[in-house]
Amino acid sequence: MQPNLKVMLIGSNGQLGLSLRKVVNEHPELGIELLCYTKEELSITDISALENAFGKNQPDAVINAAAYTAVDKAEVEKEQAFEVNALGAGILAGLCTRHSVTLVHVSTDYVFDGLTGEPYKIDAPVAPLGVYGLSKYHGELVVVEKCPSALIVRTSWVFSEFGNNFLKTMLKLASERDTLSIVKDQLGGPTYAPHLAFFILQLLLLKGRRSGIYHFSGQPYCSWYDFAAVIFKSAFDKKMIGVIPQVIAIPTTSYPTPATRPLFTCLDLSDSKIPGIIFYNNWQEGVMCALDGLKQRHD
Ligand SMILES: NC(=O)C1=CN([C@@H]2O[C@H](COP(=O)(O)OP(=O)(O)OC[C@H]3O[C@@H](n4cnc5c(N)ncnc54)[C@H](OP(=O)(O)O)[C@@H]3O)[C@@H](O)[C@H]2O)C=CC1
Numbered sequence: 001m002q003p004n005l006k007v008m009l010i011g012s013n014g015q016l017g018l019s020l021r022k023v024v025n026e027h028p029e030l031g032i033e034l035l036c037y038t039k040e041e042l043s044i045t046d047i048s049a050l051e052n053a054f055g056k057n058q059p060d061a062v063i064n065a066a067a068y069t070a071v072d073k074a075e076v077e078k079e080q081a082f083e084v085n086a087l088g089a090g091i092l093a094g095l096c097t098r099h100s101v102t103l104v105h106v107s108t109d110y111v112f113d114g115l116t117g118e119p120y121k122i123d124a125p126v127a128p129l130g131v132y133g134l135s136k137y138h139g140e141l142v143v144v145e146k147c148p149s150a151l152i153v154r155t156s157w158v159f160s161e162f163g164n165n166f167l168k169t170m171l172k173l174a175s176e177r178d179t180l181s182i183v184k185d186q187l188g189g190p191t192y193a194p195h196l197a198f199f200i201l202q203l204l205l206l207k208g209r210r211s212g213i214y215h216f217s218g219q220p221y222c223s224w225y226d227f228a229a230v231i232f233k234s235a236f237d238k239k240m241i242g243v244i245p246q247v248i249a250i251p252t253t254s255y256p257t258p259a260t261r262p263l264f265t266c267l268d269l270s271d272s273k274i275p276g277i278i279f280y281n282n283w284q285e286g287v288m289c290a291l292d293g294l295k296q297r298h299d
C-alpha cells in the first residue's frame, strides 16, 4: 500500500519514539511512512540540520518525541532541560510553520500543581512545581506562539517495554529487594506508550480535527503504589519474578526527592474521545503488553 502520510519523527529512540515505530509497523493499514531520526542523527536544537531534513524529506507532519525527561536531574540541569524542551521545541515549531507541516508536540501532566483534586481539563490553569514541568510548560507556550496549528498532546506516567520508566524500575527493584516503599498519595494515569502512539497517529489522520491541546492518559486513575502492585502481580503471573516483594504504602513526605511531584494529575480526557478515534487506554492491559514485550526481547 502507498503511504498517505509522510511523518518525520524526532527523538525516535525514546519510549514514545520506539512505540510509534512499533505501532506503525503493526498497523500498515494506517498508511503512515515514518522517517526516523535519533538524537545522534538529528538534534532538535540544530536548526540547519533540521532545515536540511525538512528539505530532503518534504514531510506532511512532524512528531516531536524528543525531550529532556530526567525530572530530578532537571533541578540542577535547568539549562539542558530548557534547551531541549523549550528552545528545541520552538525551533521545530517555527520550521513547521515555515514549511506548512503539521506538528505534534508532546507535553506532560507535570505542568499542573496537582492541588485541585479534580481531573484537569485542557484549559485548566497550569502551575508547574519543578524545573522539568516548567520547561515543558515553556515548550507549550513557544509551540503555540510559533505554530498555532500544532497539536499538543499532554500525557502522564508513560511506561513501556522501551527506555527507562517506572515499570522497568519496579522490575529491577523486585530482583534486588524483598521490601519496597511506594508513595500512595500521588494519583495519576499510567499511560502505555504504544496506546499514546496509536492515539497520536489517529489524530494525525483525522479529518477536520482542531488544533491545540489534547489530553491522553491511561485509566483507571491510581496511585504509584497501586501501579506497582499490578506490575508485581502481573510479572509474577508471567513468571518474570519469582517472589512478589512486600510493598509498603507511604506518603510523599516519606520519599523526599529533589523535584517536588504534583499529588493529583488525573487528566480529563473528555475532549479527546472523538468520533473516528479508537481509544485504547487501559493501563492494566498496557502492563501485560509491556511485560510480554520485555519477555520477547529476553527469549
Ligand atoms: N516518560 C514519561 O513518563 C512522560 C513523558 N512525557 C512526554 O512525552 C514525550 C516522550 O517522552 P519519552 O519517550 O518517555 O521520553 P524519553 O526520555 O524516553 O525519550 C526522549 C528522547 O529524546 C531524545 N533527545 C534528548 N535530547 C534530544 C535532542 N536535543 N534532540 C533530539 N532528541 C533528543 C532522548 O535521547 P537520549 O535518551 O539519548 O537523551 C530520547 O531518545 C516527552 O515530550 C515527555 O516530556 C509526558 C508525560 C510522562
Ligand SMILES: Cc1cn([C@H]2C[C@H](O)[C@@H](COP(=O)(O)OP(=O)(O)O[C@H]3O[C@@H](C)C(=O)[C@@H](O)[C@H]3O)O2)c(=O)[nH]c1=O
Binding pocket: 069, 070, 071, 072, 108, 109, 110, 155, 156, 157, 158, 165, 166, 169, 180, 181, 182, 183, 186, 224, 255, 257, 261
Ligand atoms: C523508585 C521509587 C519511586 N517512588 C515514587 C517517587 C515518585 O513520586 C514516583 C514516580 O517515580 P519516578 O521518578 O519513576 O517517576 P517520575 O520521573 O516522577 O515520572 C514522571 O516522569 C516525567 C517525565 C513525566 O512527565 C511524568 O508524567 C511522570 O511520568 O514514585 C517510590 O515511592 N518508591 C520507589 O521505590
